[in-house]
Structures are given as structure tokens and as C-alpha cells.
Amino acid sequence: MSEKINIAIIGGGIIGCCLALELAKTQTDIYVFEKNAGITKGENQSSRNSGVLHAGIYYEQDLRPLKAKFCVQGNRLWYAFAKKYQLPCQQTGKLIVAKDETESRQLDHYLQQANVNGVPGVRKIGPDDIRQLEPNVSAYAALLVPTSGIIDPTTFLHQVYASASNRGAQFMPTTEVVDLELSNGAVMIHVRYRDGQQDHICANTVINAAGLRAVEIARMLDPQISIKTALIRGDSYKFYRSRRPQLLLRGMNVYPTPIVIDSPTGRHHTVGVHLTPTFDIVDGQTDIGDTVTVGPKLLPVEHIDDYSTPPPPPEAFLENMGFFPDLAASDLQYHQGGIQARLDGYHDFYIQADRHTSRVIHLLGIDSPGLTAAPAIAKYVAHLLK
Numbered sequence: 282m283s284e285k286i287n288i289a290i291i292g293g294g295i296i297g298c299c300l301a302l303e304l305a306k307t308q309t310d311i312y313v314f315e316k317n318a319g320i321t322k323g324e325n326q327s328s329r330n331s332g333v334l335h336a337g338i339y340y341e342q343d344l345r346p347l348k349a350k351f352c353v354q355g356n357r358l359w360y361a362f363a364k365k366y367q368l369p370c371q372q373t374g375k376l377i378v379a380k381d382e383t384e385s386r387q388l389d390h391y392l393q394q395a396n397v398n399g400v401p402g403v404r405k406i407g408p409d410d411i412r413q414l415e416p417n418v419s420a421y422a423a424l425l426v427p428t429s430g431i432i433d434p435t436t437f438l439h440q441v442y443a444s445a446s447n448r449g450a451q452f453m454p455t456t457e458v459v460d461l462e463l464s465n466g467a468v469m470i471h472v473r474y475r476d477g478q479q480d481h482i483c484a485n486t487v488i489n490a491a492g493l494r495a496v497e498i499a500r501m502l503d504p505q506i507s508i509k510t511a512l513i514r515g516d517s518y519k520f521y522r523s524r525r526p527q528l529l530l531r532g533m534n535v536y537p538t539p540i541v542i543d544s545p546t547g548r549h550h551t552v553g554v555h556l557t558p559t560f561d562i563v564d565g566q567t568d569i570g571d572t573v574t575v576g577p578k579l580l581p582v583e584h585i586d587d588y589s590t591p592p593p594p595p596e597a598f599l600e601n602m603g604f605f606p607d608l609a610a611s612d613l614q615y616h617q618g619g620i621q622a623r624l625d626g627y628h629d630f631y632i633q634a635d636r637h638t639s640r641v642i643h644l645l646g647i648d649s650p651g652l653t654a655a656p657a658i659a660k661y662v663a664h665l666l667k
């Protein structure tokens with residue numbers, strides 16, 4: 282490859298691919314370095330997530346302003362992208378349910394936040410309306426969030442990659458970035474290819490979109506960077522909605538009232554164990570499938586590449602799922618696990634230039650709703666580069 286390139290993107294997950302597509306609209310000589318053997322082959326967050334297009338109601342403007350903004354924008358951008366390329370995507374809507382008056386009051390807070398964040402159409406409904414929408418869901422009240430939906434993440438990833446390639450972005454799989462250094466006003470990228478050969482390439486601009494390893498990459502230039510990762514693993518299980526009439530879910534996302542946990546690293550927000558429908562794609566036609574996923578079961582991460590199957594979930598896994606009362610642990614089979622690029626004590630996306638050079642932009646802590654936010658993040662970074 283040529284010795285000096287314009288833009289290097291480290292990481293070919295959904296963020297790296299959206300960046301390549303966005304930047305290729307106005308720039309040339311863009312390379313994406315990806316250590317996996319292919320863009321949709323291998324382990325990363327973008328291939329191991331729940332595929333939910335979040336609406337953007339969870340994120341507070343003071344604590345998580347980038348998540349609030351990019352989630353709402355990304356949600357809209359993905360629906361338009363899906364329509365353009367006929368991709369597997371359904372605007373299923375979401376119910377966020379309250380089991381009692383206390384949780385119902387908390388929903389009022391999220392309704393207000395939805396309005397502040399510009400999430401369209403959110404309203405509060407009672408038990409009768411809930412049963413009309415999802416007859417097997419039982420709750421005191423719920424927020425109906427119409428812009429929430431589901432996508433097939435791998436198909437989206439592939440389409441973004443194909444569109445970026447068509448616009449001239451070059452993808453370099455099996456190319457691992459092993460070091461970065463500043464050199465004569467440019468950035469020297471040291472890479473290792475599949476055969477173990479090493480090479481170095483100079484880039485005018487580098488964007489670090491390395492997901493779980495993004496902090497590691499940032500440390501190559503700034504060993505003193507104070508931000509730390511606090512990776513978290515989420516496993517999901519599945520059941521078949523046709524198995525018993527009481528398990529029939531018509532096809533909405535169903536979530537409990539979010540839980541806020543106070544811990545030594547600050548307040549952590551978790552969306553709680555929820556139900557997510559999946560697709561059946563038959564002869565190119567997309568419909569809600571028989572499989573419904575249930576998760577996440579959160580686990581600490583012992584090894585960044587460990588995707589081994591955990592033991593079956595304990596009964597306690599379903600204890601906060603009174604809203605779907607007939608589901609039993611015996612209905613569940615293992616679905617998949619994924620690791621999120623969470624940061625320690627920092628709750629928003631971290632998108633900033635390196636302290637030593639504005640030629641390098643780091644995207645750290647791109648955990649959920651990173652899939653939803655990806656096209657909006659790409660537009661923002663393109664704007665930063667201008």
C-alpha cells in the first residue's frame with residue numbers, strides 16, 4: 282500500500298464502517314484497518330448485540346448528552362437507510378412497563394425526558410391499552426414508544442461496508458494496529474498482517490473506532506489518559522413464542538422500568554431484563570419470527586475474547602419479569618453473549634481528539650445505544666474533522 286494515506290480508521294465494526302461511508306462522501310484515500318478476518322466475520326460488539334433501534338428516551342441531557350442526541354438522530358437515519366436498501370428492519374414500538382404506582386411515577390420522568398430529547402410520539406398508557414397491544418403482558422402502566430424497533434445488525438453492517446467500498450473506501454481485514462506514534466506532523470501506524478509481517482503507514486488523520494480495545498489504542502499515544510474500560514458481558518436467552526398461547530408476543534419490544542444502581546464508580550443505569558422479538562426472513566420478505574430473546578444477564582468480563590457459553594440462568598434471572606408472567610426458566614435456551622465497551626465512571630460516549638494531536642480522534646465507550654447511534658456519530662465525527 283502507499284506510504285502515506287489521508288484517513289485511517291481503526292476498527293471495522295458498525296462505527297468504523299459508518300465513518301468510512303460518511304467520510305467517503307467528501308474525501309478520498311480512506312482505509313479501514315480491521316484485525317478480524319472479514320468485516321462481518323469475527324467477534325465484535327456489532328455482530329453480538331440485541332439489534333434494537335433505541336428511541337432515545339433513557340439518556341439524560343446532563344449526564345449522557347451525546348447518547349441522547351445521537352440515539353434520536355441515528356434512529357431516524359437507520360429507518361431511512363433500511364428503506365433505501367430494503368434491509369430487515371421493523372418499527373415494532375416498545376412498551377416500558379411499570380408494575381406499580383412507584384414505577385409508574387418513574388415512567389413520568391422518562392416521558393418528560395423523551396420530550397426533552399425530542400423522541401416523537403411517546404405516551405403513557407394503562408393496563409387495557411397494554412393488553413390490546415400485547416395480550417400476554419401484564420402491567421400497571423406503560424410508556425408506549427413508537428419509534429423503537431429492531432434490525433438485523435449483520436445485514437446492516439454488510440450494507441454499510443458495501444456502500445462505503447462502492448464509494449472508494451478501502452477495507453484491510455486481518456490487519457491489526459499494534460502501535461501509533463507521531464512523526465513529522467503525521468501519525469505513524471504500525472500494523473501486523475495475518476502472516477505476522479509488520480508494516481507501517483503514515484496517515485494525516487486517524488480515527489480510533491476499535492470498540493473494546495479503543496482505550497488500549499488511545500494509550501499507545503497517550504499512556505497517561507485517565508479513562509479506563511469497565512467491560513461488561515451481557516448474555517441473552519431465547520424462547521419460542523408459539524410454544525404456548527401464554528408465551529405469544531405479538532412483536533413489540535417489552536422492557537421493565539429502568540433500574541439505577543449506585544456503585545463506587547457512580548450511577549449506573551440498566552434497562553433491565555427485557556423481551557426482544559427477532560426476524561424471520563423468507564424469500565427476502567421480513568416478518569416477526571418465532572424466536573424472542575430475553576436478556577441481558579450481566580456478567581463481569583474475565584477475558585476480552587471469551588464468548589464461551591455460560592451455565593443456564595438461575596430462576597432469579599426472571600424475578601423482575603412479572604410483566605410476562607408465564608415465562609419460566611425451563612422455556613429458555615441460550616442465545617448469545619456479547620461484551621460492551623463500557624467505561625469506568627464515565628457514562629456517555631467519549632468522542633474527543635487526542636490530547637497531543639488533533640489528527641487523532643478517539644471514540645471510546647461506544648456501548649449501547651452505539652448501534653442505533655452509529656450513523657449520527659459518523660456525521661458528527663465528519664463535522665469535527667472539517
Ligand SMILES: Cc1cc2nc3c(=O)[nH]c(=O)nc-3n(C[C@H](O)[C@H](O)[C@H](O)COP(=O)(O)OP(=O)(O)OC[C@H]3O[C@@H](n4cnc5c(N)ncnc54)[C@H](O)[C@@H]3O)c2cc1C
Pocket residue numbers: 291292293294295296297314315316317324325326327328329330331332333334335456457458459490491492493494495498515516577618619620621647648649650651652653654
Ligand atoms: C450484548 C450487547 C447488546 C447490545 N444491544 C444493543 C442494542 O440493542 N441497540 C444498540 O443500539 N446497541 C446495542 N449494543 C451496543 C452496540 O452493539 C455497540 O455500541 C456497537 O456495535 C459498537 O460498534 P463499534 O464499531 O464501536 O465496536 P465493535 O463492533 O466492537 O468494532 C470494533 C472493531 O475494532 C476492531 N479492532 C479492535 N482492535 C483493533 C486493532 N488493534 N486493530 C484493528 N482492528 C481492531 C475489532 O476487531 C472490532 O471489529 C449492544 C452491545 C452488546 C455487546
